[in-house]
Amino acid sequence: MEIKTLENIDITLSPTSKINEVDFENISFGNTFTDHMLVCDFADGKWQQPKIVPYAPITLDPSAKVFHYGQAIFEGMKAYKDDQDDVWLFRPEQNHDRFNKSAVRMCMPEVPEDIFLGGLKKLLQIEKDWVKKGQGNSLYIRPFMFASGKGVVAAPAQFYKFMILLSPAKAYYSGEVKVLIAEHYSRAANGGIGAAKAAGNYAGQFYPTKLANEKGYQQVIWTDDATHTKLEEAGTMNVFFRINDILYTAPTSERILDGITRKSLIELAKRENINVEVRSVLVDELVTAAKDGSLKEIFGAGTAAVVNPIVGFGYKEEYYELPKLENSLALELKAKLTNIQYKKADDTFGWTVKI
Structure with missing residues (x-):
């Protein structure tokens, strides 16, 4: 354009x-x-x-x-x-x-x-x-x-x-990022304003995030308001989970922001023949994958941080460390996306606009 x-x-x-x-x-x-x-x-x-x-x-x-x-x-x-x-x-x-x-x-x-x-x-x-x-x-x-x-x-x-x-x-974040999965608090509810970038959405996150900080976590992974069983967003970012060699991310909804970095990463992954599934990921599914070793990566995606790898997560007083990978999909996708943004790679999608 x-x-x-x-x-x-x-x-x-x-x-x-x-x-x-x-x-x-x-x-x-x-x-x-x-x-x-x-x-x-x-x-x-x-x-x-x-x-x-x-x-x-x-x-x-x-x-x-x-x-x-x-x-x-x-x-x-x-x-x-x-x-x-x-x-x-x-x-x-x-x-x-x-x-x-x-x-x-x-x-x-x-x-x-x-x-x-x-x-x-x-x-x-x-x-x-x-x-x-x-x-x-x-x-x-x-x-x-x-x-x-x-x-x-x-x-x-x-x-x-x-x-x-x-x-x-x-850089937006510096240092390692650990996240705490929300068991009580929610970012947004059905019928609410979660899909809007309304200022109050972010103010409502501050107190639960403060509680997470006191436990040694930098951010919260929000869960759905009704059951707290579905993983939704990470702090102020959309979130991706890599289980084995499949990337999962929650579908956008009234509760989840339609992130521009998120949709760009999905398109990039598909171009690179990385298997991506847009579906709800359950908390129990993530914990099971962490225990059996099939959970490889979690990363946040947003404008400020672009891609932010997460080193581990906490849930019900237990902490789950993620493996340190030589071939990280998060870092690979971040490099490909930022190369487009800085015009170091061909923009085959037509995403960049010259001022």
């Missing part, structure tokens, strides 16, 4: 840049932001003219409905720079489509393509020096929208604010 340049946009450039103050080799994920951001307001039933302005705090009324009723959604994307200094996005139309599905579910206005993608293109053109070359370097992109309209009546807002922030990034 080709992203059309947004012409109807008001641009105010920052008089100075903080880029020379940033240590790009030792940057922590999501804490440093570029010089500019995109802002667009929804008012009087329509989207107003988008603006690119210097990164700065915003002012909201204390009764803004985002504070009281949680109307807030977001996306996560990345921009990459190749060896020729060109900047690329990875399947951005998928993020735009999912963002609007989240908006519909949260009773918020959909954001037009020209504002979401066209505005992002213009913002990236201004901030292209913040995208650093080299495997592992990227510019994390955070589009988000929230209810800015005031009032504490329990009803959808009439005013909204759409914004895009950019943050230079390296």
Whole structure:
């Protein structure tokens, strides 16, 4: 696809840049932001003219409905720079489509393509020096929208604010990742908002994850809300299980986010003749496979981490260590995917989009 340049946009450039103050080799994920951001307001039933302005705090009324009723959604994307200094996005139309599905579910206005993608293109053109070359370097992109309209009546807002922030990034997780399988808490329920990237979904994970951290685990593998017998997601990522030489991952549903990295890995695996099955994986099935040695790998998949191998899992006060493999499918698929993203391999799928 080709992203059309947004012409109807008001641009105010920052008089100075903080880029020379940033240590790009030792940057922590999501804490440093570029010089500019995109802002667009929804008012009087329509989207107003988008603006690119210097990164700065915003002012909201204390009764803004985002504070009281949680109307807030977001996306996560990345921009990459190749060896020729060109900047690329990875399947951005998928993020735009999912963002609007989240908006519909949260009773918020959909954001037009020209504002979401066209505005992002213009913002990236201004901030292209913040995208650093080299495997592992990227510019994390955070589009988000929230209810800015005031009032504490329990009803959808009439005013909204759409914004895009950019943050230079390296690795999301560092060190080994161990996960605890949830026995009581759930990420989402049928009929709920699990398939939307709603802010509250992530806030609801913090307490169970804190409890897991206290037991020595970095993340939680969520189970279904009704029976706690089906494995669903790992922390903020979709999750894959390799039993013998078959990769399994849960089907998307009202409870499980339709991850873009997830669907890309499935297509990559099929191209490489790796056997993939999309079906529910039971907790008992995983424990049995761990005990008999047929469980080879577990890994998370998401935009921020791309692919994150998991070294072991805990369940019912027992810990199951995974084998250390020389031929890891997780690392093989990660290498193939990131080579496409960084334009070091042919993109036979048509996933990458030049800025």
